[in-house]
Amino acid sequence: xxxxxxxxxxxxxxxxxxxxxxxxxxxxxxxxxxxxxxxxxxxxxxxxxxxxxxxxxxxxxxxxxxxxxxxxxxxxxxxxxxxxxxxxxxxxxxxxxxxxxxxxxxxxxxxxxxxxxxxxxxxxxxxxxxxxxxxxxxxxxxxxxxxxxxxxxxxxxxxxxxxxxxxxxxxxxxxxxxxxxxxxxxxxxxxxxxxxxxxxxxxxxxxxxxxxxxxxxxxxxxxxxxxxxxxxxxxxxxxxxxxxxxxxxxxxxxxxxxxxxxxxxxxxxxxxxxxxxxxxxxxxxxxxxxxxxxxxxxxxxxxxxxxxxxxxxxxxxxxxxxxxxxxxxxxxxxxxxxxxxxxxxxxxxxxxxxxxxxxxxxxxxxxxxxxxxxxxxxxxxxxxxxxxxxxxxxxxxxxxxxxxxxxxxxxxxxxxxxxxxxxxxxxxxxxxxxxxxxxxxxxxxxxxxxxxxxxxxxxxxxxxxxxxxxxxxxxxxxxxxxxxxxxxxxxxxxxxxxxxxxxxxxxxxxxxxxxxxxxxxxxxxxxxxxxxxxxxxxxxxxxxxxxxxxxxxxxxxxxxxxxxxxxxxxxxxxxxxxxxxxxxxxxxxxxxxxxxxxxxxxxxxxxxxxxxxxxxxxx
Amino acid sequence: xxxxxxxxxxxxxxxxxxxxxxxxxxxxxxxxxxxxxxxxxxxxxxxxxxxxxxxxxxxxxxxxxxxxxxxxxxxxxxxxxxxxxxxxxxxxxxxxxxxxxxxxxxxxxxxxxxxxxxxxxxxxxxxxxxxxxxxxxxxxxxxxxxxxxxxxxxxxxxxxxxxxxxxxxxxxxxxxxxxxxxxxxxxxxxxxxxxxxxxxxxxxxx
Numbered sequence: 001x002x003x004x005x006x007x008x009x010x011x012x013x014x015x016x017x018x019x020x021x022x023x024x025x026x027x028x029x030x031x032x033x034x035x036x037x038x039x040x041x042x043x044x045x046x047x048x049x050x051x052x053x054x055x056x057x058x059x060x061x062x063x064x065x066x067x068x069x070x071x072x073x074x075x076x077x078x079x080x081x082x083x084x085x086x087x088x089x090x091x092x093x094x095x096x097x098x099x100x101x102x103x104x105x106x107x108x109x110x111x112x113x114x115x116x117x118x119x120x121x122x123x124x125x126x127x128x129x130x131x132x133x134x135x136x137x138x139x140x141x142x143x144x145x146x147x148x149x150x151x152x153x154x155x156x157x158x159x160x161x162x163x164x165x166x167x168x169x170x171x172x173x174x175x176x177x178x179x180x181x182x183x184x185x186x187x188x189x190x191x192x193x194x195x196x197x198x199x200x201x202x203x204x205x206x207x208x209x210x211x212x213x214x215x216x217x218x219x220x221x222x223x224x225x226x227x228x229x230x231x232x233x234x235x236x237x238x239x240x241x242x243x244x245x246x247x248x249x250x251x252x253x254x255x256x257x258x259x260x261x262x263x264x265x266x267x268x269x270x271x272x273x274x275x276x277x278x279x280x281x282x283x284x285x286x287x288x289x290x291x292x293x294x295x296x297x298x299x300x301x302x303x304x305x306x307x308x309x310x311x312x313x314x315x316x317x318x319x320x321x322x323x324x325x326x327x328x329x330x331x332x333x334x335x336x337x338x339x340x341x342x343x344x345x346x347x348x349x350x351x352x353x354x355x356x357x358x359x360x361x362x363x364x365x366x367x368x369x370x371x372x373x374x375x376x377x378x379x380x381x382x383x384x385x386x387x388x389x390x391x392x393x394x395x396x397x398x399x400x401x402x403x404x405x406x407x408x409x410x411x412x413x414x415x416x417x418x419x420x421x422x423x424x425x426x427x428x429x430x431x432x433x434x435x436x437x438x439x440x441x442x443x444x445x446x447x448x449x450x451x452x453x454x455x456x457x458x459x460x461x462x463x464x465x466x467x468x469x470x471x472x473x474x475x476x477x478x479x480x481x482x483x484x485x486x487x488x489x490x491x492x493x494x495x496x497x498x499x500x501x502x503x504x505x506x507x508x509x510x511x512x513x514x515x516x517x518x519x520x521x522x523x524x525x526x527x528x529x530x531x532x533x534x535x536x537x538x539x540x541x542x543x544x545x546x547x548x549x550x551x552x553x554x555x556x557x558x559x560x561x562x563x564x565x566x567x568x569x570x571x572x573x574x575x576x577x578x579x580x581x582x583x584x585x586x587x588x589x590x591x592x593x594x595x596x597x598x599x600x601x602x603x604x605x606x607x608x609x610x611x612x613x614x615x616x617x618x619x
Numbered sequence: 620x621x622x623x624x625x626x627x628x629x630x631x632x633x634x635x636x637x638x639x640x641x642x643x644x645x646x647x648x649x650x651x652x653x654x655x656x657x658x659x660x661x662x663x664x665x666x667x668x669x670x671x672x673x674x675x676x677x678x679x680x681x682x683x684x685x686x687x688x689x690x691x692x693x694x695x696x697x698x699x700x701x702x703x704x705x706x707x708x709x710x711x712x713x714x715x716x717x718x719x720x721x722x723x724x725x726x727x728x729x730x731x732x733x734x735x736x737x738x739x740x741x742x743x744x745x746x747x748x749x750x751x752x753x754x755x756x757x758x759x760x761x762x763x764x765x766x767x768x769x770x771x772x773x774x775x776x777x778x779x780x781x782x783x784x785x786x787x788x789x790x791x792x793x794x795x796x797x798x799x800x801x802x803x804x805x806x807x808x809x810x811x812x813x814x815x816x817x818x819x820x821x822x823x824x825x
Binding site for chain 1: 621622625626640643644647648651652654655656658659662663665666669670673674675751752753754755756757758759761762777780781784793797
């Protein structure tokens with residue numbers, strides 16, 4: 001079959017079309033990586049602008065209004081458009097390989113999830129060019145958000161709604177993939193920890209995102225269609241938004257950080273040359289964190305006035321999360337204990353993560369004490385805390401993951417020297433930026449203020465913080481340079497450059513589009529390592545060589561998402577001028593039409609014949 | 620399993636909706652999706668309960684709701700759930716014509732429900748000026764019940780599309796999972812309505 005041979009050399013147009021229509025999880029992973037990386041840079045630039053505004057007292061680098069757009073879009077972009085898709089990049093690139101599957105359960109939906117995310121992210125950012133982006137904070141509390149002038153918050157609502165739908169689809173896809181598509185012998189308790197965390201994260205996505213969906217719908221109805229959910233004048237109640245947002249928002253933190261834990265667990269076992277210590281406890285802790293993650297949302301609302309009973313319950317539940325998290329920290333340390341440790345770049349990030357994240361966890365317990373929280377609330381102490389967990393946990397994991405799985409995704413190895421330079425500069429910059437923020441907060445500096453006054457003991461701390469932020473910027477540039485350099489040199493490495501333990505390292509890098517020629521037989525935890533210890537080169541096949549069923553490419557996911565993107569403008573601008581309803585109808589017609597085509601047109605996929613697989617092996 | 624085996628199976632297994640890996644995936648994925656939908660409606664119910672007394676000087680739920688109409692609607696939708704079970708029973712027996720017949724009855728009952736709901740909304744808006752914009756109670760009512768109504772519309776379009784698309788070729792292993800999850804969706808809509816009937820109407824009047 002021609003598809004096997006002709007994948008090597010293609011023109012630009014053909015390559016572009018291939019990516020627009022692909023349903024291959026490995027290519028979708030690359031698209032998530034590129035798009036998420038782009039938004040990470042964008043959110044990073046917004047962060048640098050924020051820090052530059054705060055570099056000295058009473059600075060006038062940006063206006064107050066623009067500053068609020070910056071903080072809102074920085075938070076929203078980093079959480080929804082950078083961290084989430086980058087997590088999805090690794091889930092797509094790695095999970096099917098780790099469980100020995102040829103693709104995800106729903107390749108078409110996988111592609112749809114990506115395009116919904118991308119179009120939603122673009123829509124969110126269109127606000128910059130149409131008179132101002134969203135400016136009500138990333139949490140968009142009502143009534144600030146419902147009365148915010150202009151269309152910025154409308155873009156926030158519609159953009160997040162579309163990209164959130166994509167995330168939900170992705171979550172369901174991974175749940176089914178992990179339940180139904182595991183290779184023979186891959187029982188639940190043999191799944192690598194990254195797959196486990198991806199599984200729990202997907203469950204969290206499934207049960208958390210619909211609350212955001214509803215919250216965004218209510219806000220959309222309030223802003224665009226005159227309803228009164230959050231409008232006290234009509235009997236509405238703005239605290240409902242806070243509940244809905246945090247019922248989603250707190251699990252979202254675990255949605256981000258659990259896969260980060262998974263990435264570190266893989267890396268720490270690989271580079272300690274040891275089986276992960278306390279694997280069962282790690283799985284248990286992951287599930288427990290996921291479960292408790294739904295019980296603590298109101299700790300974001302201690303100062304709202306829910307009363308001492310509610311505050312106490314949520315405070316205790318929050319502190320309880322420290323227990324499974326502590327289990328994880330100790331298990332990582334015990335995995336290192338007595339291991340044959342090699343300090344590679346991914347390992348450096350992991351070793352840097354453990355103390356950094358633990359600091360964030362400790363301030364988390366401080367914040368969980370409801371009475372003390374009245375003092376910390378809405379100060380830079382909180383900003384310091386969540387950047388310690390999100391950057392020290394999630395971003396460190398993403399950098400570690402990029403270095404660790406780059407060879408698997410692209411077949412080349414990122415430069416180790418540059419990688420270590422990235423780590424050290426980022427690590428120092430990170431602590432400079434956020435450590436002092438705890439003290440700024442304790443001294444009373446409120447978050448989201450665009451200026452502060454001289455001689456209030458805030459000058460030096462803010463200067464240090466800004467210097468640190470620019471160090472993180474420099475580190476990110478070094479990583480970009482590393483990626484460009486590696487891509488130009490294009491020096492291929494083998495399928496298993498790190499002497500890995502899990503299934504993804506048992507196949508070539510980058511993997512063939514069907515992943516496994518024959519599904520592997522899994523004989524235990526760390527299946528590849530077991531085979532290596534028994535003196536075999538690779539996995540034993542669980543099936544004879546036979547035809548492989550593959551899904552067809554499709555352009556429809558792109559069209560469905562494009563339709564919603566167009567409809568978004570109609571939804572927003574019909575509030576000023578009803579003739580925009582035409583745009584709304586055109587967009588929805590495109591989306592529903594494409595869905596209709598998908599429904600009535602048979603899509604059975606195709607087969608790679610075993611003769612072709614044999615022929616390919618001989619070449 | 621080749622394309623021919625899927626589209627023209629030599630014999631239909633007893634559970635055709637789960638006979639292929641794709642079918643199994645669809646079946647499980649849709650159950651997960653319904654889990655997410657349950658959270659969506661739970662959020663809407665929570666919002667409604669928080670705002671149901673915020674009438675903003677307008678009519679309250681006791682004054683608005685009439686149980687007679689809602690009882691008929693409930694019966695229509697509950698019956699339609701039963702008829703979709705019959706349809707799935709005939710699907711498992713590979714009796715395509717009877718499946719289509721029962722699905723057709725399901726659609727008719729669904730349309731009946733929808734007609735009454737449109738009448739109900741029309742009635743509230745014109746007789747009582749009770750709208751989405753009149754009070755927070757109105758916003759919450761129309762959003763919760765309207766989301767359910769929107770699900771009914773989507774479900775009807777979905778089932779009709781499947782019936783028309785497959786009218787000529789009958790059942791196979793490719794479309795059986797599609798019919799099956801459409802019926803799952805229909806049951807879910809019915810379950811949500813039972814909650815709406817209880818929480819919105821019964822608790823609103825009693």
